[in-house]
Amino acid sequence: MIITDDQRADEMAAMPRTRRLLGRSGTTFENAVVTTPHCAPSRSSLHTGLLAHNHGRMANNDPTSVDFSESLAVWLQRAGYYTSHTGKVLLNEGPAFRLPGFEDWFAQASPNHYNYFDFNINDNGVVKRFEGPENYNTDVIAAHAVDVIHAQRDSDQPLFMSIAPITPHDTPVGTQNELAVTVDPEPAPRHVGAYADAPLPLPPSFNEADNSDKPMSVRNRPRLTEQQVEEVTANYRARLAALLSLDEAVESICDALRETGRLDNTILVFTSDNGWMLGEHRYGGGKGVPYEPSIRVPLLMRGPGIPAGRVRPPVTNVDLTATFVEAAGAAAPYALDGMPLLRPERLRRKNLERVVPLEIDFDGRGGPFDTPNRYYGARTVDWKYVFHTHTGEEELYHLRTDPHELSNLAEVAEHAAVKARLKAEAKALSVARGRSCQRWVKLPSP
Numbered sequence: 001m002i003i004t005d006d007q008r009a010d011e012m013a014a015m016p017r018t019r020r021l022l023g024r025s026g027t028t029f030e031n032a033v034v035t036t037p038h039c040a041p042s043r044s045s046l047h048t049g050l051l052a053h054n055h056g057r058m059a060n061n062d063p064t065s066v067d068f069s070e071s072l073a074v075w076l077q078r079a080g081y082y083t084s085h086t087g088k089v090l091l092n093e094g095p096a097f098r099l100p101g102f103e104d105w106f107a108q109a110s111p112n113h114y115n116y117f118d119f120n121i122n123d124n125g126v127v128k129r130f131e132g133p134e135n136y137n138t139d140v141i142a143a144h145a146v147d148v149i150h151a152q153r154d155s156d157q158p159l160f161m162s163i164a165p166i167t168p169h170d171t172p173v174g175t176q177n178e179l180a181v182t183v184d185p186e187p188a189p190r191h192v193g194a195y196a197d198a199p200l201p202l203p204p205s206f207n208e209a210d211n212s213d214k215p216m217s218v219r220n221r222p223r224l225t226e227q228q229v230e231e232v233t234a235n236y237r238a239r240l241a242a243l244l245s246l247d248e249a250v251e252s253i254c255d256a257l258r259e260t261g262r263l264d265n266t267i268l269v270f271t272s273d274n275g276w277m278l279g280e281h282r283y284g285g286g287k288g289v290p291y292e293p294s295i296r297v298p299l300l301m302r303g304p305g306i307p308a309g310r311v312r313p314p315v316t317n318v319d320l321t322a323t324f325v326e327a328a329g330a331a332a333p334y335a336l337d338g339m340p341l342l343r344p345e346r347l348r349r350k351n352l353e354r355v356v357p358l359e360i361d362f363d364g365r366g367g368p369f370d371t372p373n374r375y376y377g378a379r380t381v382d383w384k385y386v387f388h389t390h391t392g393e394e395e396l397y398h399l400r401t402d403p404h405e406l407s408n409l410a411e412v413a414e415h416a417a418v419k420a421r422l423k424a425e426a427k428a429l430s431v432a433r434g435r436s437c438q439r440w441v442k443l444p445s446p
Helices: 009-014 016-023 039-048 072-078 137-151 226-259 317-328 413-429
Strands: 002-004 027-029 082-087 104-109 119-123 126-130 159-164 171-173 181-183 268-272 299-302 309-311 353-362 373-379 383-388 394-398 439-441
Touching (some): 002 226, 009 016, 009 226, 016 226, 016 268, 016 299, 039 072, 104 137, 137 159, 137 226, 353 383, 353 413, 394 413
Parallel strands (some): 002 268, 082 159
Antiparallel strands (some): 027 299, 104 119, 119 126, 171 181, 268 299, 353 373, 373 383
16 A cells, blocks of 8 residues: 555656556546545544544544554454555654554654655664665655565565655645645655646636635635745646656565565555645645545555456545455454445446545644634535535535536525435434445436
8 A cells, every 4th residue: 555645636647657557457546535634534544444533533633542453454464464564654743653553664753754855764663864865755665665575575474565655745844743834845856857847737726716605714715826826836846746756666666566476466556645735726735625636636556356447436545444454354343434445346336326425623723724624525426515514604516517616506596405415415424434434325417
């Protein structure tokens, strides 16, 4: 499992090796979303198989401690797997933090948690410092992953690896917390300037001229200035350049699996913990909002029995946990909130659309937003409904005809039935657990 940090789905354009190695011979999930688009809750969901309201951490700045005593690595270890984690864990854990169940632990350690150069790694209990231009973070993470694969060459144990580079997360400057000022991610020296002339995508939602149909928190946002647009452009170019080393890392990991005879019997998953805003709806950066660039992530999966092609129904990060448990023949001591993706046909129901949840409870401290951001919602292939719990405001979008979410239909009378049904689904999903999280709906077209 390779999980990136803050990567948008459309940024896979900068990763041709990964698209070839995983996407061409495996499944690309076109509507992969994270249910809570913040690093810590999203990653906690992946390790526990639970939605945020069930594991308890609803935002990055939520102080709730998640119980990982029963979590993915523990279950796979019990099933006989050698377990290894390399890279970022949840957010900015201290140097002594370690998730249960991992036999090999090579994790980012604060301070300088998001540094691409000059950073600390907890190497199985020993904090090591990596300095100098020759120690680029993504390369160090990839090299350790490759070493683990080669070290397990002659082992009879199956292998589970969680590989989590910080790419393409911004770099904090100053205090190492959510309130730190950030600068653009740093690409590897060999990739500096690779996208120096890349034009910033300008979808219709970019610096949205008329946002009068949006919630107050969006309506109050001023349009981006010319200087801010230049900053977003620089951020976009740096993100793409930083992803080039990650693309090389994926290839090196695949090469190591091939060299050790494991590639054809390995399920490889590539995804991210959440997306990132690049000027859409006047957000010059950040995540946590329910809009598509924030919740949509890349998801590619290849391996034995996984068909080549594309899947349209929405899938979530908790589905991955259920997938790994089923593939490994492992067992969780509680009902997981996701459903396995090994047979994508299970996502389809005749004349019905799968509906997946969205939720967050963010009080406004930290990150790029200075207002509370609390909502729950429901998303299908074609529709998205969001209820903002702190204001009572609603949003409804028909994504097939309005993929950029320009026209909020929540107050349009002809869509009242759709809104009512999705509102009920969103409410049910906001407290659902286990199999009750698996829901399908029949909705009329507009």
